[in-house]
Amino acid sequence: MDLGLNEQQELLKNAAREFLENECPESHVREMEEDERGYSPVLWGQMAEQGWQGLLIPEQYGGVGFDFLDLTVLLEEIGRALVPGPYMSTVLGGAVPIIEGGSEDQKKEFLPKIASGELIFTLALTEPSARFDEQGVQCAATVSGNDVTLNGTKLFVSDANVADYMVVAARTGKGVTLAIVAKDQPGVTVTSIQTIARDKQCEVVLKDAKGQLLGAEGAGWAILEPVIQKYTVAEAAYLVGLAQMDFEIAVDYAKERVQFGRPIGSFQAIQHKCADMVTDVDGSRFITYKAAWCIASGQPAADTQMAVNMAKAWTSESTRRVVAHGQQIHGGIGFTKDYKIQLFYRRQKRAELAFGDADHHRELVAQQLGI
Amino acid sequence: MEFTFTPEEERFRHELRTFLAAQLPADWSERDFLGDVSRDEQRGVDDAVTRALADKGWLALPWAKQFGGLGAGHVQQAIYTEETAYTRMPGGGGAGVASVGPSIQRFGTRAQQEQYLPRTAAGLDRWCTLTVEDDAGSDVAAMQTRAVRDGDEYVISGAKTWVSGAERATYGLLAARTDAKAAPQDGISTIIVPMDAAGVTVRPLDTLAGERDLSEVVFEDVRVPVQNVVGRENAGWYQMQTASDLERSGVGVISTAKANIERLVEAARDDDSLIARNPSARYELADRWIEIQVGFNVSYRVPHLQAQGQQPDQEAYEAKLYGSELTQRVANTGMHLLGLAAQAGPGGRYAKLAGAFSREYLRATAATVAGGTSEIQRNLIAQRGLGLPRD
Structure with missing residues (x-):
């Protein structure tokens, strides 16, 4: 039993925190809310220089070859700093599916360019039905050799506005089939959706869009299962970092804000909220680490699946409790756009919903319990 | 990061499970959960398990070897807690092992250590802690039970309540006020009291759950020798705060x-x-x-x-x-x-x-x-x- 980080993870965490405090301050987060692209190519390049986009990519394909637990540690920092842009889309939605299901040629073609920051990817999974399961994939595909033609609408596709390629989940007579689809082609229309996090989620309409097969026809869901597991835990890790920072800001504020002649943090009503926040944040962190550890260390499939569902079910709600307390502790100023705490509140909801909210995962836990 | 236990810890867990399976009646945890255990049976199993634990040296698992324990690490102690709770094991070291023993080890005299620790580790003595009072619950330092020096003795008067295990305890570790004039935290001492001393009365409390596992303990001019104080006189409050090294995983x-x-x-x-x-x-x-x-x-x-x-x-x-x-x-x-x-x-x-x-x-x-x-x-x-x- 060792719930601590190893030396490499400590280094990664400290380096990421220092880098992001300098390069991704609150002003940058706000700026990107208004930016059409929603990310800074300069920051993106700096992240690539540090090996972040290639963290999971094996060295032979230009990456760093770290494991999933290491990525979890980094994602916590990314959540803490609310880093805007297509990092998760590219790493979890692009690199991971290609590592899981790509041909040698595809790995050679795409992975080095992802690692170098040259290519932005995203995963086009969900549709208007808003389901995360296999049955939710209804977008139509026809396969001819290595070529795939796609028709349908994918919804809430993160960062499709800036993606060079999308990994699209579609359906042929043989079942769910994946395709790597270049965005810049006549058959692809991308429209941004206005979301409360002001991130860049999009509607993607595919009309005879052309792509290349990723994995075998009909084998798409088998490739997606580990991708979805990792993406789910990644969102949980992002939430842990986000909630940790929200909590720290709220505690600092409680120490400084004076009402009735004393810091509000001296009132038990506020203290107890802070105590609940830290208990929730810590609970979130370790159940997320447990799921990440299951993935990274190759625990039995059933245990891993359960751990992933438990982690997202828990963090989805515990971090919502945390950010709600964060708002309440800030009182009126928390409701103003000028103050930073609301940035966390709005983004928590995005990640809470991504890859299934608590009910989605709770249902899966119940099924696995045999009830 | 590692969410598994070491091979030694796993071995211990396995050995403990085997032990519990052998010592407890086959359907114990289920019957105890359902409340289908008589008081006499409960005591009988408690005694037998406690003896068997002592024989294996597990009763005082966390204590240093010199005091009759095995010097178990913190994770191993938590595994012990986890497994014994899961099977609803009765008996075990109770407050004597968990808190009184460590206090005597840390603050007690050599004579106290020799007199009390071996018998506690062997399961021959049971302890309760006598701390909380009616008017001193969360505000423990407000306690009013007095221990007044009279020659070589303390004369104790007052009442403690919500005491676990008082009925079967041979000794209690009492927190009492030895300096009435000092600030609340500065006048408290911890004193060993034999539960059969004259003037000690144990009154079981009827609880909301219909059980009688908590007691009120009343002291009427109970006399104990001054050498029963553990640690420094009037330092009891501060000694009680130093629980950091104990098994407290929850x-x-x-x-x-x-x-x-x-x-x-x-x-x-x-x-x-x-x-x-x-x-x-x-x-x-x-x-x-x-x-x-x-x-x-x-x-x-x-x-x-x-x-x-x-x-x-x-x-x-x-x-x-x-x-x-x-x-x-x-x-x-x-x-x-x-x-x-x-x-x-x-x-x-x-x-x-x-x-x-x-x-x-x-x-x-x-x-x-x-x-x-x-x-x-x-x-x-x-x-x-x-x-x-x-x-």
Whole structure:
């Protein structure tokens, strides 16, 4: 039993925190809310220089070859700093599916360019039905050799506005089939959706869009299962970092804000909220680490699946409790756009919903319990 | 990061499980859960298990070898807590091993160590701690029980309450006021009191849950020698605060919660109607299952940090707070799942799961009070952990 980080993870965490405090301050987060692209190519390049986009990519394909637990540690920092842009889309939605299901040629073609920051990817999974399961994939595909033609609408596709390629989940007579689809082609229309996090989620309409097969026809869901597991835990890790920072800001504020002649943090009503926040944040962190550890260390499939569902079910709600307390502790100023705490509140909801909210995962836990 | 245990820890867990399977009656945990154990049987099993633990050297597992223990590491101690709670093992070292012994080891004289520790490690003496009073609950330092020096003796008068294990204890470690003029925290001493001393009366309390496992202990001019004081006179309060090295994972309640949820999940699998008529209870069960996993992590973090030489106070308060509230949620879920029949008491014809959850439900009210209320835990987390101002 060792719930601590190893030396490499400590280094990664400290380096990421220092880098992001300098390069991704609150002003940058706000700026990107208004930016059409929603990310800074300069920051993106700096992240690539540090090996972040290639963290999971094996060295032979230009990456760093770290494991999933290491990525979890980094994602916590990314959540803490609310880093805007297509990092998760590219790493979890692009690199991971290609590592899981790509041909040698595809790995050679795409992975080095992802690692170098040259290519932005995203995963086009969900549709208007808003389901995360296999049955939710209804977008139509026809396969001819290595070529795939796609028709349908994918919804809430993160960062499709800036993606060079999308990994699209579609359906042929043989079942769910994946395709790597270049965005810049006549058959692809991308429209941004206005979301409360002001991130860049999009509607993607595919009309005879052309792509290349990723994995075998009909084998798409088998490739997606580990991708979805990792993406789910990644969102949980992002939430842990986000909630940790929200909590720290709220505690600092409680120490400084004076009402009735004393810091509000001296009132038990506020203290107890802070105590609940830290208990929730810590609970979130370790159940997320447990799921990440299951993935990274190759625990039995059933245990891993359960751990992933438990982690997202828990963090989805515990971090919502945390950010709600964060708002309440800030009182009126928390409701103003000028103050930073609301940035966390709005983004928590995005990640809470991504890859299934608590009910989605709770249902899966119940099924696995045999009830 | 590693969520598994070392091979030595796994070996210990396996050996402990084997031991418990051999020592406890085959259906013990189930019958004890259902309340189907008489008081005499309970005591008989308690005595036998305690003796067997002492024979293996496990009764005082955490103590240093020189005091009759095995010097077990913190994680191993937590495993012991987890497994013994899961099987609802009666007996064991109780307060004598968990808190009194360590206090005597740290603050006691050599004579006290020689007199009390070997017998406690051998299971020959049992202890209770005599701290809380009617008017000194969360505000422990407000205690009024007096120990007045009279020559070579203290004369003790007052009353302690909510005492566990008093009826079977041979000794109590009493916290009493030895300096009436000092500030509340500065006038308290800890004193060893034989429970059979003249003037000590144990009165079992009837609890909400219909049990009599807590007592009031009254002292009427009880005389004990001054050499029974443990540590420095008037330093008792500060000595009591130094609990950081003890087993404080709180994993016992998580383990009990796990066993109880497993019972409910099994009941729901066996009887579809429990969930079919009550779909939200199904999600509640899933939530409790998840929360138990969170609880194990939060609890095992404490011994993990202790093993690294840290003093995880905030983490221990978090574990206590979390486990106490989880205990109540589990009891609520049991009642919710069982529906109308949940209120039927143990043994009744119309009870489900033999009415055991009606008892758990009543017992659980104590979880967020005993050992420090949830409000106090939150105060401690906020003030000592997060550095929020006291006023």
